[in-house]
Amino acid sequence: MSHSGEAASLKRKRPGSNPVTQSLPDAERAVLNVITSKENMGIWVRDIKKETNLSDTVVNKSLKSLLGKKLIKEFVNIQNKGRKHYMAMEFEPSKEVTGGAWYVEGNLDKGFINELKELCLRIISLQKVATVETVYDFLEKKKAVKVACTKQQIAEIVNSLVLDNEIIEVKSTGLGEYHSIPIGEQCYRIANVAGVDKGPKIGAMASIPCGMCPRISQCTPDGIISPRTCVYYKKWLDIDF
């Protein structure tokens, strides 16, 4: 999806009442009706053929002509990027077929997501204690992002920051730093409390070769793969000497 809402502002037209459709040849009208009936889900070419019982050539010709008349459009379905899908012009692809708000033409818009993540992180570290609302309001007020985001989208971004261990979820106590937030409300703060353990903690297992060894299940004391002959150990113990 593009992050603009221009297409969405198009008025939905009543199917059937359109004088243009009346003047279409039968085959084209049948194809258009099938496509329109799928509304914002769109339909795959093969399914059109199956439902209309028309031959390949007729369907293809009709599609081409309908495309030329700007009555239908092609779009990328996230479930099946390779297949050709069509939708009537008056509909916007639904979330299921586009992949949701974070997809642009069937691809995850990672650049935008990361930008937004960083921005949210900066806002939360600025506010010390933040809720989804405060972050959203801040973004709105400063017009920090070029395209409009919904509160839902910001909530998703904040949630992924929690999953990344960048921020932590806390319940407001209403005391101290939390004074502006009602007691019990979900809020967020930067994960590493100032001065304590910078950076993510690496566990004991993850800091030794065995912790990330892809061959650990084949490793035995006297086998071909063993701690005595282990290449990962050799590499690990050879550095810095």
Next chain:
Amino acid sequence: MVTQHGIKLATYLVSTQWGAQNSKVLECLLRRGTLTLAQIVRFTELSRENVRQSLLVLIHQNCIQAFAIQREGGFGEAPKVITEYMPLFDNVIHIMRFPKFIQIVSEELGKECEEIFEGLLQHGRLPLGEIIDRHKQTSTQGNCSTDAVLETFNKLVNARFVERCPAPEPFLEPPAEDETPAKKRGAKTAKVSELPKTIEQRALAAAAPLDSVRFLVEIDNGSDIPEKANEEHPNDGKVGEKRKHGSLKSDGGLMGNHEKKEILWRANFEEFMRRLRHKACIANVRSRLGDDSRIVLSAVLELSRRSETKVKTESTASLSLDDIYDEVIKNEGGLGMNLERIRAALVQLGCEMPMIQIDETYSIDLKNIIDACQNEEVESIVLKRYGREAHRIFRLLSKAGHLLESHKIADATFVDKKDAIKILYKLWKDDYLQMEKVTIGGARQQFFLWKVNKGTLHEHVLDEMYHAALNLRLRIQHEQEQGKEILLVPREKLVGELGKKFKRLRKVRIILESCLMNLDDALMLFHDF
């Protein structure tokens, strides 16, 4: 929860400490569960005498508990009482932790206690008289009079670092009808106390000294009794009786008055586990929630320690805010705290704020903190092994705690749908996730649901950790063997190339050993806490 690699590690530890024969007996018991002497002889193919000797050594080192039980006799024979031997897996693994235990004693009670305690660890179990004699001979510290040693020993007992040994061979009443030996192996996994106890659990319970005498030091009536010891004598009769009651195979009858001499002492691993557990909780809280929470938690733990009856205590005792405050200000950095800050820290620690602030009491959920520690450890493995996106997905599932659909997962974690499925599959293949396939209306409508099953996952991680710990130990041994000739060269000749090699050897050893210690912390986290 004794896993395959856990058994391997335990066997290795015993074989390096007390030789191959003893480790063979232990391995046999760990793999097959509780056995009789005859069974061990049959399975290990060792001579009866050798097995008997090994059992004695292992019992002495607290790695095996014996118990007597009445079993049905075969074909018309009368039921007979036989002795069975059960392995104590945890105690074997504790061998690896002795340096940690010694350090705790040394930090808390000083050098002299450390010496006595170290001796006790080496010998497994000792009577008081021998402890005193041993200390007199070996001590490097100043005062070695019986009085002084006794006082030091008392300190150890009062801190609960040392306890009386369990009865050598308690007799179990014949099991009730519904208890089948099929349940045998679950001794350590059965957590819920309501479940019918396994034979092993009953044996441990029967062998344990009564709480009233567990930490009671009686002064023996040898030639050099200190004067003040007489004060405790009025108790003696009673205590002696209790002990007799606890241990049916008492040699008290023969020893008469000297029975008390037979009281053996050993290190109380439970207390050390409790301390290490508290330490782990405090460290986690400090890095997660900051210093205020750490100070409050350590104060609360200090206050509630005595009332804890088992290691895996779910939450601390309920304490009033005033008591917590009094303890907090005693702690380093706690002097400046006021009630408001303590309250805020308690809420951070997961306590509910009471509506009415009269008679305010708080109890901290320790299980929760341990869970957080375990999650952190597993997540860091996922991050290292499978990358950032997998880490995010794993955390999502682990937090959700229920089944989630592939597309939902991809959406919530901002991972491309195709990549997400690849990652999920990889995690599933390596047993980190559980998958369920749901088909609705024909093959085209197939959904994959995923979840983290903490129980099986933790068992899997624990087993890999045992494996890794064994690997570290083997590598240390390997490095030592490789550098054997360098270690034999006198110090002053270690220059140039040799010196470099020597330095490398030392560094490698330090790295490996410190990693092993850290890994052991993680092991305890998943097994003992």
